[in-house]
Amino acid sequence: MTATILDGTKVAKRADQVFQETVQELKQHQIIPGLAVILVGDNPASAVYVRNKQRRAEKIGLNYQLFHLPVTVSQDELLELIQRLNQDPQVDGLMVQMPLPAQIDAMVVMNTIAPEKDVDGFSIANVGRLWSGMFGNFPGTPRGIMRLLHEYQVPIAGQHAVVIGRSDIVGKPMAALLLRENATVTIAHSHTRDLRSLTRQADILVVAVGQAGLISGADIKPGAVVVDVGMNRNEAGKLVGDIDFPSVAQVAKMVTPVPGGVGPMTITGLLEQVVTLAQRRVEQND
Numbered sequence: 001m002t003a004t005i006l007d008g009t010k011v012a013k014r015a016d017q018v019f020q021e022t023v024q025e026l027k028q029h030q031i032i033p034g035l036a037v038i039l040v041g042d043n044p045a046s047a048v049y050v051r052n053k054q055r056r057a058e059k060i061g062l063n064y065q066l067f068h069l070p071v072t073v074s075q076d077e078l079l080e081l082i083q084r085l086n087q088d089p090q091v092d093g094l095m096v097q098m099p100l101p102a103q104i105d106a107m108v109v110m111n112t113i114a115p116e117k118d119v120d121g122f123s124i125a126n127v128g129r130l131w132s133g134m135f136g137n138f139p140g141t142p143r144g145i146m147r148l149l150h151e152y153q154v155p156i157a158g159q160h161a162v163v164i165g166r167s168d169i170v171g172k173p174m175a176a177l178l179l180r181e182n183a184t185v186t187i188a189h190s191h192t193r194d195l196r197s198l199t200r201q202a203d204i205l206v207v208a209v210g211q212a213g214l215i216s217g218a219d220i221k222p223g224a225v226v227v228d229v230g231m232n233r234n235e236a237g238k239l240v241g242d243i244d245f246p247s248v249a250q251v252a253k254m255v256t257p258v259p260g261g262v263g264p265m266t267i268t269g270l271l272e273q274v275v276t277l278a279q280r281r282v283e284q285n286d
């Protein structure tokens, strides 16, 4: 078997066209959806991600504002900026790029962003909404992965989904979104015993650990759908995921590549969230 590639780059481009049309319609109601991104420091990977966000946000017509703060900024200064942007009516969505330098408590930052503007869905209010099955803002990566699975018509209800990794950004919200769509969900992590007996049962396997080559073809169920969230650099400096792609692609029905799979869909998930918030602004005005 050679797996179908779940092409995040292609799906993201298609999604951008849809968002662009929606933004045009919003502009007819005098609403320009606004996204503010705060970047602290000079982490090179974060700089790339923020640049990609800016390029795509501007392409679909968002009012994009970047606030680049020095790595030495104090927590109070950062919180002050967040509070100002919380009050700014031009800003529909506000996010702080992770990771943050050690002097800043990410939990405090996430919970200072007004929940209705928290487009990352990292605040306690939005996490609660996610797990309660309510409407809310949900993190970009799992949101984007769900969109990718829907685009390729991957059945979810009743499927056994195994999520490896329990981070707040990917693993936990991914499990919640799969559960909301009636998958039977197992979360595995560093303390899980006999990981491979679990991965071999998965109809949908999401790998979000940050360990190159963790999962190979022998570890998966024939015909599984495998989503690789990993972003690692190999010895040659090449970007690779958490799976051994060639062997997995021999056994899986569908698989995401790295790059070009989940990465572009993370930004799609974010843009979808901002556009949804701006649409809500129109409904409230009507």
Ligand SMILES: Nc1nc2c(c(=O)[nH]1)N[C@@H](CN(C=O)c1ccc(C(=O)N[C@@H](CCC(=O)O)C(=O)O)cc1)CN2
Residues within 6 Å of the ligand: 048, 049, 052, 095, 096, 097, 098, 099, 120, 139, 140, 141, 169, 239, 258, 259, 260, 261, 262, 263, 264, 266, 267
């Ligand atoms: N506040 C947040 N911080 C971080 C998040 C997040 O969702 N919110 N996620 C990641 C970084 N991230 C978005 O912010 C992100 C990661 C990767 C990509 C991407 O397009 N990857 C490309 C490869 C890019 C490269 O060459 O390095 C791909 O996979 O094809 C976009 C966004 C952590 N921080």
